[in-house]
Amino acid sequence: MEKPFRALWANTPESDTNDHAHIQCEVRETELHELPAGDILVKTEYSGINYKDALALTGKGKILRRLPLIPGIDVAGTVAESRSPLFKEGDPVLVNGSNMGETFCGGFSEYVRLPDDIVIKRPDALSAREAMAFGTAGFTAALAIHQMELNGLRPEKGEVLVTGATGGVGSLALSFLNRLGYETEAWTRRKNQHEEWLYSCGAAKVTDISDLDLITRPLDSVVWAGAIDNVGGDILRYILPRIDLWGSVGSIGLAQSEKLDTTVFPFILRGVNLLGVSSNNCPFGLRQELWKKMASSMKPKNLDHMISKEVNLDNLLEEANNVIAGEHLGRILVKLS
Numbered sequence: 001m002e003k004p005f006r007a008l009w010a011n012t013p014e015s016d017t018n019d020h021a022h023i024q025c026e027v028r029e030t031e032l033h034e035l036p037a038g039d040i041l042v043k044t045e046y047s048g049i050n051y052k053d054a055l056a057l058t059g060k061g062k063i064l065r066r067l068p069l070i071p072g073i074d075v076a077g078t079v080a081e082s083r084s085p086l087f088k089e090g091d092p093v094l095v096n097g098s099n100m101g102e103t104f105c106g107g108f109s110e111y112v113r114l115p116d117d118i119v120i121k122r123p124d125a126l127s128a129r130e131a132m133a134f135g136t137a138g139f140t141a142a143l144a145i146h147q148m149e150l151n152g153l154r155p156e157k158g159e160v161l162v163t164g165a166t167g168g169v170g171s172l173a174l175s176f177l178n179r180l181g182y183e184t185e186a187w188t189r190r191k192n193q194h195e196e197w198l199y200s201c202g203a204a205k206v207t208d209i210s211d212l213d214l215i216t217r218p219l220d221s222v223v224w225a226g227a228i229d230n231v232g233g234d235i236l237r238y239i240l241p242r243i244d245l246w247g248s249v250g251s252i253g254l255a256q257s258e259k260l261d262t263t264v265f266p267f268i269l270r271g272v273n274l275l276g277v278s279s280n281n282c283p284f285g286l287r288q289e290l291w292k293k294m295a296s297s298m299k300p301k302n303l304d305h306m307i308s309k310e311v312n313l314d315n316l317l318e319e320a321n322n323v324i325a326g327e328h329l330g331r332i333l334v335k336l337s
């Protein structure tokens with residue numbers, strides 16, 4: 001593979017890794033020697049835009065640990081060259097998280113070179129496009145459900161709340177829960193615009209958070225068996241005192257705030273579990289297991305419906321700005337070849 005290929009590079013004028021405010025992105029011809037060393041060269045087909053990617057591309061978050069770097073925390077494609085006994089040319093593969101697109105070059109590129117211990121063999125039932133319709137968003141939703149079920153959540157225990165519902169994680173959490181037989185309530189800031197879409201993702205009830213009176217007591221009447229929270233802050237504080245005995249809340253995101261001002265009463269009087277969900281460093285065995293489940297028992301029948309847009313390397317930055325503004329819907333795919 002000698003020919004140059006296209007990749008999106010992020011850099012600052014002085015290559016200062018701390019100067020994220022001035023990050024600039026440029027799509028340019030790239031040569032293989034510019035990629036890091038690794039066991040496997042992957043010809044990429046699709047990536048996607050997660051909130052973290054949007055933070056990296058716009059410089060709104062300190063995601064990129066080295067500059068210059070190719071961002072992109074997810075990628076799916078086919079092995080082009082392998083020096084690993086675990087993979088051969090032509091194998092369908094995917095990577096999500098595992099520090100890709102943060103400490104080493106990631107998925108916004110027509111080729112990626114990777115260590116073999118982070119590469120997942122893509123299940124037969126999952127095309128590259130479908131894998132990236134899930135991406136880190138779907139994987140994190142699946143990880144949260146896995147952790148909640150390990151802690152006793154079952155469909156018969158009651159309704160599960162999903163916040164930040166029109167986002168990537170939120171919409172896929174609704175779809176997975178629906179597929180697994182759970183009844184769900186979706187919380188959104190945009191019920192007027194997207195109520196029908198949320199029902200079609202699997203929500204049984206849709207609530208606009210602007211209709212809520214967010215006054216919180218240390219314990220309140222029980223409403224949900226569990227919750228998947230993508231927003232943090234006052235919303236997470238409001239949810240915890242309303243979770244049923246021994247129920248669980250998966251804390252995934254901070255779209256509203258990274259702060260949590262609460263009391264310990266739900267934990268010590270109702271046995272409520274506040275579960276941390278961290279996809280980037282999920283152990284490899286569990287990562288493989290969850291991708292297999294997403295490709296089979298959890299796979300939404302209308303996965304295409306979660307994809308609101310498909311962009312390419314040239315209009316990726318514009319779309320990242322929309323994600324930061326909270327104006328997108330579901331998943332945005334990046335077509336690489």
Ligand SMILES: NC(=O)c1ccc[n+]([C@@H]2O[C@H](COP(=O)([O-])OP(=O)(O)OC[C@H]3O[C@@H](n4cnc5c(N)ncnc54)[C@H](OP(=O)(O)O)[C@@H]3O)[C@@H](O)[C@H]2O)c1
Pocket residue numbers: 050051052136137140163164165166167168169170187188189190230231251252253254255256277278279280323326328330
């Ligand atoms: N822990 C992990 O491993 C992990 C992995 C992936 C993502 N995350 C985090 O999880 C969150 C969701 O990720 P995502 O990829 O789904 O992002 P996303 O597509 O941008 O979705 C976030 C959703 O949150 C809601 N939202 C945005 N700003 C808000 C605000 N100020 N107040 C209340 N709600 C707001 C919006 O939904 P509505 O318009 O419907 O309200 C938005 O669609 C992000 O914070 C992300 O950083 C964490």
